[in-house]
Amino acid sequence: MKRWPETTAIAALVAVLATAVLAQDRHSGAPEPETMPPGDVGFAVRDVRVFDGTSILEGANVVVRDGLIHAVGPGAAIPEGIDVIDGNGQTLLPGFIDAHTHSWGTARADALRLGVTTELDMLGDWRRLPAIKQQRESLDATSEADLWSAGAAVTAPGGHGTQYGMEVPTLAAGDDAGAFVAARVQEGSDYIKLIVEDMAAYGIELRLPTLSPEQLSDGIAAAHQAGKLALVHVSAGEAGLDAIEAGADGLVHLFADISTGDRFVRAAVERDAFVVPTLSVLASVAGQNQGATLAADPRLGPLLTDEQKAALGSNFGRTADARVLERALAGVRKLHAAGVDILAGTDAGNPGTAHGASIHGELELLVRAGLDPVEALAAATSVPARRFGIGDRGRIAPGLRADLVLVEGNPAQDIHATRRIRSVWKNGHAVAMVRPAAAPSEAAAPSPAGTLVSDFDGGTIDARFGAGWAPTTDQMVSGTSTVAHALVANGADGSAGALQVSGEVKAGAPFPWSGVIFFPAGKPMQPLDFSDRTELVFHVRGDGRTYNAMVFSGASAQGMPSTQTFFAGESWTEVRLPLDDFGGADFTRLRGLAFTAGHPAGTFEFRIDQVEIR
Template sequence: MKTAACAIIVSFLFLSGAQAQSTNDADNSAIEHVFNNARIIAGDGSVVEQGSLLVRDDIILAVGPAASMDIPATAVRHDLTGKTIIPALVNTHAHLGWEAYGDWGSQFFTATNLTDHLYRHAYYGVGTIISTGSDKEDVANAVKLEQLRGNIAGARYHLSPGMGSPGGGPNPRFTDDPDYWGVHSVADPEQAVRTVRELATSGVGIAKIWIDARDERRGAQVKLAPETYRAVLDTAEKYDIRIIAHATTLADHKTLASYGNRRFIHMPYDMAVDDEYLELVRENNIYIVPTLGMITKSELWYIPAFQDPYFADQVPASVLATLNENYNPPATNRSAAAEQRSAMLANNLLKLKDHIILGTDAGAVGDFFGYADHVELALFVRMGMTPAEAIVAATSRAAAAFGLNEVGSLRAGKAADFVILDANPLDDINNTRQISDVYLRGERVDREALRARWTLSN
């Protein structure tokens, strides 16, 4: 256990509702705010140059050329000349609560730490986060409730309880606890039906299934059987629960898709996708979270977080030192097989690009909350997507995949969750890092205060 990391978690206090809502502007929620002269990337593929964004409370009232909208004389005006507005990002794959920056473990899964992770996402412009299948549900539901009551700001939190074969589920590296495994066991179709019904009764809207044999610690190495995950999918459909499936092989993806699964964590990593699969993906409007960040760490161009100023400026030096100590640089002589595999993965990504959505796996294996989202966006583009395509994948499409209709695009009636950038990400996707301000629920996120809190090194 790293004491420095622990001290940060212990010292992190819940922000009260009043603190969470403090802004630089007059804090009068009855007043409209209008953001003028900005390039507005709406998230759905459209762009307005010299546009205005009109907001009241936590809702967008209008988006477009200023001349096209009725701006109240009392509106607070913000001149964003030279700046770009994008929707706050929507991350559909992370594991909140376990990470203490430099260490992982069940003992860190507290309301305080979970809340901190919501603020870390907000700091980096991520407005919505789906934590996939590893959350301690009692703690998680309490935090979610406090957020709905307005007492916790940060990224909008969605949890998705997990199901797997007995002993299967989350990677034991980050959930290593002899008394807690963090997943609902579904050994057979009957148990699958029962479990999904129980989740529905407790109000679950999103759930995850692990198909792979992920039971390294318990040693059984049992995959989830097709008849069992079919029962999960059929029952979830009845109760309107959106399932996301962890699967990494082309064969499993095909079987899942043919059983009606519409959301995948990971793309096929084992071989090139074929026409049969692409047809299934197109016909069923399937969404795929490729999670490239975790599979590119062996690349020579990979920059570890502790060497990247964009990460380093929001953690104490002790965390950077720990990460540096534990870092295994990639081999300088890459095999022909490794080169081939990289090319195959990039090719898969491009064939699936109209179905790709953002997810990072942050919190599991050394990808850091919020920071990893910008790394993933850059990887989308490095592997051949355009910046415009990458932004759609990280906003409107990611929201649509889970029916999160209030977020993901800048349109009248949508949530006022947006990021103001100092440079245009359509020119260079790395410009998503040039954050001037983040607004969530119409309130400015106090990034300076968060950074000050996080960089205390005691």
């Protein structure tokens, strides 16, 4: 069962009828003048090219009142006393909708500044769902894009989505998929995302547990029974076909392993499924450096923070496969030609992407894949609004929310014109077009000559360089996890000592963690340049859990860490982690190196020894 957009509210219908009456001239053929009522807040853009979500209107007037679009068209009357913006030579667009993001921190503010007024989050903290629903229903001024969210995804224990250190519910073999989906609906998920991902499509050795075909089918059926869209994360072509044949409403990635086949295209057409190909992140996986090109674009550069530029310049390390992007572009071309709805989504939050900026790169890639510029613009506005049932945005029409972007030039002819942003309005309120003030830049000192960090053979917990070792837990973000660390005798290879790390990971924080962190510079989180190193090497033994090695790096001390996992068994084992495999890490500015326990909650104990950065 599919769920389609709600009908326009009665208030919107009244606005349409009122606009039609105002546009009529009962005597001379010209619109009668109108006066703004007292207390009415609004503005008008005059003589502007309008992309209304589906087509182009030339020389139109657009009138906004109290957060809503009041009138649109060449003959739309502009009330007396209203602020008027000259739109000659410019194009007014609906605010962009990024149909695949992962939004945390400053993501929504960064998105809005670059014209993305709505983000569709595909996995995140479900505890915030009531707050984001309340915000998006308001017409008040805001500095953030509105957010719809899947909340917690449907994934297997230890599967994709569980490896980021945050506690998430999982669907185990034998569990009731209907009850699991019902719990997500109760939490407030706007749609249900199911994850079918074992990582094989990326050509790497890591294999993750994933949903069975029966769990996938049952989860999709449960989502539809609850009146929710069922979306599926895949990277493998076979899994994508299985998802569509099981009744998925849409895929939120295109394939990384094979070209899009005719059977899949036919199935998508027959079942009216849509695809969010996320070409931006696939370009990053393919090592195409599209993000770095966006960061260097002088049209976008003044609006980007240092953190956004660093994110755009990062990559997925050794997973790069240039064929991934070309296969995806060809797949979009086939799907679009067959009439399958294509939605613009960036997977912002991943290496090589940045919220707000990447939608402009996604539009360029969609045009490369065969959409004409107007179709690409629709893929980022009216099409996601229609497919996700968001009836108050995505178009410029009377009665709809005044989420608008004004750009120089004509993106219907040159898609790059979306990058020449003049103004953004959210709920009819102008958005500040100035990026947040950046903290003073820190120059990274060179790394020390030696490779050994600590051997823990002395009488204190020390390090050969840097600010040493410190406990780290989620208590800094209101969590309650605990940790203790101490020197113990009998280290690896018969050495004198090792560092014991023990504690308890407790549920409650959005991203629970507990462990220790090493700061390589003289002060915590100051950067050092380790770009001449290739490998993190250490010895470990422990309680049989899987742990996280986390790298904090880059332009911002508040940036998200890059992570690899390791296993701590009962015997001492040497672990060698290539630095290139810490996706998105910037080793020209290494700030911290942590060894932590994350999901699942519970007590833990492990020991590390002979830590080196070689």
